[in-house]
Amino acid sequence: MSLKECYVKLGGDYEEVLARLFSEDMVRRFLKKFLSDGTYRLLLEKLSSEDYPEAFRAAHTLKGVCENLGLSDLCKSSSMLTEALRAGERPENLDVLIAQVCTNYEQAVSAIQMLTGC
Amino acid sequence: MLKVRPKLKVLIVDDSELNREMLGSMLGNEYEILEAENGAQAVEILREHISDLSLILLDVQMPQMDGLEVLIHMNQSHWIDSIPVVMISSETAPKFIERAYDLGATDYIARPYNTMIVRRRVANVILSFAKQRQLMEIITQQISKKEKDNRLMLSILSHIVEFRNGESGLHVLHINIITELLLRQLMLKTDCNKMTYEDITMISMASALHDIGKIAIPEEILNKPGRLTAEEFQIMQGHSMAGAEILMDLPIDRNEPLLKTAYEICRWHHERYDGSGYPDGLKGDAIPLSAQVVALADVYDALTSERCYKPAYSHDTAMKMIFDGQCGVFHPLLLECLRDIGDTLAQELLAQNTLETENAPKETSHITEQLQRYGLGATERLLQQRSYEQQRFRFLSDKTEEIFFNYSVESSILSFNKYGAERFNIESDLFHPLENEKLPKCADSNILDHILEKVRTATPLQPDFQVDVPLAVNQEIHWFRCLGHVIWTNENRKRHAGVLGKLINIDEKYIPATNSSVAAAKPSIESLINGIHAKKETDYCSISGIEARILLQYLKTVFDVVRLVDASQNCQVDINESGAPQCSDFHCYGIWNKDERCENCISAKCMSNKGSLTKFEFIDQNIYHVRATYVEVDGYPYSLEIIDQITEKTLLGGHGKDEIIKYITAYNHKLYVDILTGTYNRRYYEEQLRDMYHISAVAMLDMDHFKSINDTYGHPAGDRALRQVAVAIKNCVRKADYVVRFGGDEFLIVFREIPFHMLPKKLEAIRSCVKNVILPDYPQLQFSISIGGVYGPGKTSDLMNAADTLLYQAKREKAGVRIECLASDSLMNRKGNENENETI
Numbered sequence: 001m002s003l004k005e006c007y008v009k010l011g012g013d014y015e016e017v018l019a020r021l022f023s024e025d026m027v028r029r030f031l032k033k034f035l036s037d038g039t040y041r042l043l044l045e046k047l048s049s050e051d052y053p054e055a056f057r058a059a060h061t062l063k064g065v066c067e068n069l070g071l072s073d074l075c076k077s078s079s080m081l082t083e084a085l086r087a088g089e090r091p092e093n094l095d096v097l098i099a100q101v102c103t104n105y106e107q108a109v110s111a112i113q114m115l116t117g118c
Numbered sequence: 119m120l121k122v123r124p125k126l127k128v129l130i131v132d133d134s135e136l137n138r139e140m141l142g143s144m145l146g147n148e149y150e151i152l153e154a155e156n157g158a159q160a161v162e163i164l165r166e167h168i169s170d171l172s173l174i175l176l177d178v179q180m181p182q183m184d185g186l187e188v189l190i191h192m193n194q195s196h197w198i199d200s201i202p203v204v205m206i207s208s209e210t211a212p213k214f215i216e217r218a219y220d221l222g223a224t225d226y227i228a229r230p231y232n233t234m235i236v237r238r239r240v241a242n243v244i245l246s247f248a249k250q251r252q253l254m255e256i257i258t259q260q261i262s263k264k265e266k267d268n269r270l271m272l273s274i275l276s277h278i279v280e281f282r283n284g285e286s287g288l289h290v291l292h293i294n295i296i297t298e299l300l301l302r303q304l305m306l307k308t309d310c311n312k313m314t315y316e317d318i319t320m321i322s323m324a325s326a327l328h329d330i331g332k333i334a335i336p337e338e339i340l341n342k343p344g345r346l347t348a349e350e351f352q353i354m355q356g357h358s359m360a361g362a363e364i365l366m367d368l369p370i371d372r373n374e375p376l377l378k379t380a381y382e383i384c385r386w387h388h389e390r391y392d393g394s395g396y397p398d399g400l401k402g403d404a405i406p407l408s409a410q411v412v413a414l415a416d417v418y419d420a421l422t423s424e425r426c427y428k429p430a431y432s433h434d435t436a437m438k439m440i441f442d443g444q445c446g447v448f449h450p451l452l453l454e455c456l457r458d459i460g461d462t463l464a465q466e467l468l469a470q471n472t473l474e475t476e477n478a479p480k481e482t483s484h485i486t487e488q489l490q491r492y493g494l495g496a497t498e499r500l501l502q503q504r505s506y507e508q509q510r511f512r513f514l515s516d517k518t519e520e521i522f523f524n525y526s527v528e529s530s531i532l533s534f535n536k537y538g539a540e541r542f543n544i545e546s547d548l549f550h551p552l553e554n555e556k557l558p559k560c561a562d563s564n565i566l567d568h569i570l571e572k573v574r575t576a577t578p579l580q581p582d583f584q585v586d587v588p589l590a591v592n593q594e595i596h597w598f599r600c601l602g603h604v605i606w607t608n609e610n611r612k613r614h615a616g617v618l619g620k621l622i623n624i625d626e627k628y629i630p631a632t633n634s635s636v637a638a639a640k641p642s643i644e645s646l647i648n649g650i651h652a653k654k655e656t657d658y659c660s661i662s663g664i665e666a667r668i669l670l671q672y673l674k675t676v677f678d679v680v681r682l683v684d685a686s687q688n689c690q691v692d693i694n695e696s697g698a699p700q701c702s703d704f705h706c707y708g709i710w711n712k713d714e715r716c717e718n719c720i721s722a723k724c725m726s727n728k729g730s731l732t733k734f735e736f737i738d739q740n741i742y743h744v745r746a747t748y749v750e751v752d753g754y755p756y757s758l759e760i761i762d763q764i765t766e767k768t769l770l771g772g773h774g775k776d777e778i779i780k781y782i783t784a785y786n787h788k789l790y791v792d793i794l795t796g797t798y799n800r801r802y803y804e805e806q807l808r809d810m811y812h813i814s815a816v817a818m819l820d821m822d823h824f825k826s827i828n829d830t831y832g833h834p835a836g837d838r839a840l841r842q843v844a845v846a847i848k849n850c851v852r853k854a855d856y857v858v859r860f861g862g863d864e865f866l867i868v869f870r871e872i873p874f875h876m877l878p879k880k881l882e883a884i885r886s887c888v889k890n891v892i893l894p895d896y897p898q899l900q901f902s903i904s905i906g907g908v909y910g911p912g913k914t915s916d917l918m919n920a921a922d923t924l925l926y927q928a929k930r931e932k933a934g935v936r937i938e939c940l941a942s943d944s945l946m947n948r949k950g951n952e953n954e955n956e957t958i
Contacts, residue, residue: 019232020230022233037134037135039134039136054181057180057181060179061179064229070230
């Protein structure tokens with residue numbers, strides 16, 4: 001699977017990422033890092049313990065990482081979650097938002113795993 | 119830059135490891151990357167790397183302490199002045215960005231990161247900051263250098279005068295202080311914009327030269343005890359004009375403001391407001407203000423100091439005499455200023471009885487003023503006095519296991535050094551310490567009030583305080599001596615800017631309840647610095663090895679060479695990290711490229727009289743200003759030598775030409791040379807030779823029947839004879855030997871390292887050379903000379919006395935030459951031990 005195909009699969013803008021990060025190597029390196037990044041787990045943890053201010057921060061960080069890696073779909077859903085959590089309280093449609101983030105995350109992870117072969 | 123510089127350090131603060139790594143990779147390996155995952159960590163790293171960080175990339179949203187809080191902290195501690203911050207965030211809401219800019223952020227990079235943008239922004243910001251910082255450093259260095267050089271030059275010139283006057287070196291310093299105090303008071307009183315602090319500094323610096331014209335006054339008049347005759351007085355009065363002329367003759371740009379001011383002061387510091395003064399009889403404000411102020415300062419100090427013609431009057435008497443008009447008429451406003459400062463004046467002079475105080479805060483404040491003058495705006499001022507002092511504080515406090523604290527009014531932060539924070543178990547930085555809950559755990563409110571009272575009662579003139587207080591360390595009460603120094607703002611109306619201090623554990627004084635007798639506390643750095651200028655014999659500085667190490671390090675940042683010398687062993691002493699002094703293999707005179715001890719070893723002199731001395735070394739084309747001060751380190755005596763090189767380039771901030779060096783060197787030469795014969799004069803003997811040890815041999819020579827030559831042929835013939843005889847003597851001795859015209863027709867020769875058997879040969883050679891002297895105009899005249907020579911160890915003056923005795927023996931017996939060799943122990947009790955001496 002090529003990097004470009006990977007980006008199609010996970011719902012991202014390949015051209016834009018390459019323009020910013022310069023080399024495919026760099027993009028690959030950080031996509032691989034994304035797999036071991038703990039932000040997503042932290043977000044789920046904070047949500048299950050109903051610590052919404054911390055969940056906000058984690059969602060915010062996840063959004064930032066996705067922006068940088070050009071993971072557009074996940075970025076969009078985590079961004080919506082972030083804004084919903086900004087007030088520091090449980091938003092009404094939380095479950096829907098979480099489900100969307102989870103779906104996009106799984107998509108991204110499986111695409112990256114296929115790319116890197118791990 | 120030719121030097122390979124270490125990589126610039128960049129701190130990346132972001133809670134996502136992935137983001138940090140990505141930014142790090144984008145910046146590439148041009149930078150050394152430090153990372154922090156939240157604001158608290160960032161502050162920690164900042165504290166440690168404040169001096170070498172080039173830039174911070176700062177995220178906004180972070181756990182524990184967010185980016186804006188980091189900015190607030192950086193503002194309070196003024197780190198924001200010296201380190202640029204670039205915000206990185208996906209928070210694009212304008213209120214965040216605005217707030218960040220308000221708090222001093224330099225730039226903003228939005229997500230998603232673009233490699234090009236990140237690199238460019240970082241490089242640009244670092245470059246512009248580095249340029250400013252560099253520029254600032256250059257300016258600061260140059261200003262402080264120029265200031266230092268000016269002072270050194272003044273110190274040299276005024277030293278030459280005092281040297282001759284027999285006045286204590288304090289006169290110049292006193293004039294300097296009084297002038298400054300008067301001018302500052304005048305500035306407060308008149309509230310006029312005509313005068314700046316810079317003018318005040320310049321006038322008080324130039325005041326050092328007020329009596330330079332006394333060089334031209336014959337010594338007999340200058341140092342005459344008793345009243346001068348009218349004629350003598352007239353000659354004496356010539357010194358003000360002579361001083362002005364000397365200054366005009368200096369090969370310096372005449373428009374140099376310092377020179378202009380010095381000229382006014384020299385020429386007109388004896389004018390009086392009613393026109394009754396000299397030399398020009400100027401009246402009222404026709405007399406420049408600088409000269410009027412120095413005149414008043416001069417009168418006050420002359421009255422309160424002992425002079426060869428009068429005792430010292432008390433402050434009150436002096437004030438009364440001045441206000442009664444006994445010393446002439448002064449500007450009424452200046453008299454008012456004198457009255458205003460009268461109370462503090464006597465104390466101030468006593469406190470400052472230190473020659474050449476390198477008053478660091480004063481200097482820095484001057485630099486700060488200069489920086490403002492250079493038009494660098496408030497936001498760009500990086501090396502302000504504050505950060506300069508913070509750096510110094512950190513430097514000093516990091517090097518020691520002592521408790522230092524520092525309170526800044528502006529940021530309302532009380533900081534402790536690492537060791538102090540650990541001992542008291544509190545944070546290094548306490549915001550609003552008096553409202554903080556932690557502080558009362560260490561000290562109850564009475565004690566805090568007690569210390570605060572001391573701070574409040576400190577004045578700019580007496581900024582130091584000391585108080586013993588009980589403080590809680592780990593819930594146990596320990597006694598500490600709190601030594602504090604209050605720092606003041608530079609504005610017209612002085613306000614507290616902060617307090618700097620140190621806590622010394624003094625349990626041993628209080629716990630065993632021995633109370634009463636106050637044992638001297640170990641000195642703080644401030645008092646160490648002051649201590650080395652101790653004037654009174656008993657006031658010498660006694661410090662521990664570790665303190666000596668700190669002191670040396672501190673002084674080395676200001677002076678070219680700072681070292682401890684053990685003059686008894688002629689060696690330079692190093693102090694290792696544990697504070698133990700060790701004699702190094704390096705001879706102290708090695709620094710001068712000499713193979714033997716200096717002719718004028720001030721370290722030996724100050725070690726024996728436990729005082730402090732200054733000298734100038736003239737090596738090749740350079741002048742070195744050397745100060746030696748007695749210090750005891752762990753109870754052992756040493757000399758602390760501080761050496762500054764004065765080169766032609768540094769004199770007068772580069773305006774000087776090598777003629778100044780020549781001028782001074784020539785003057786130094788003139789001081790020591792007998793005009794008639796070209797040999798050394800009596801002064802040279804008194805000041806340089808008399809107290810020298812181990813010079814091996816001394817001969818006293820006296821011409822036979824010289825008086826009859828003068829009586830019969832007149833003084834011109836006598837002078838010519840003396841000149842020829844001196845030439846004959848000089849031709850017979852080596853270059854390393856000293857020939858001194860001791861007085862009249864008496865000469866003295868000091869031989870260095872001559873073998874004993876050579877001495878008689880030399881002296882006989884001199885005798886026969888003198889016999890062969892023929893004066894072309896008086897061929898009939900014949901000369902002979904009698905010589906007493908002494909060979910042996912010990913002090914020159916002892917050998918000289920012995921030689922003198924032998925000379926008269928030789929004269930009486932018409933023996934021509936008599937020589938003795940003194941045994942090594944016989945000098946101690948020479949009298950009555952003649953038998954031991956080998957007589958030839």
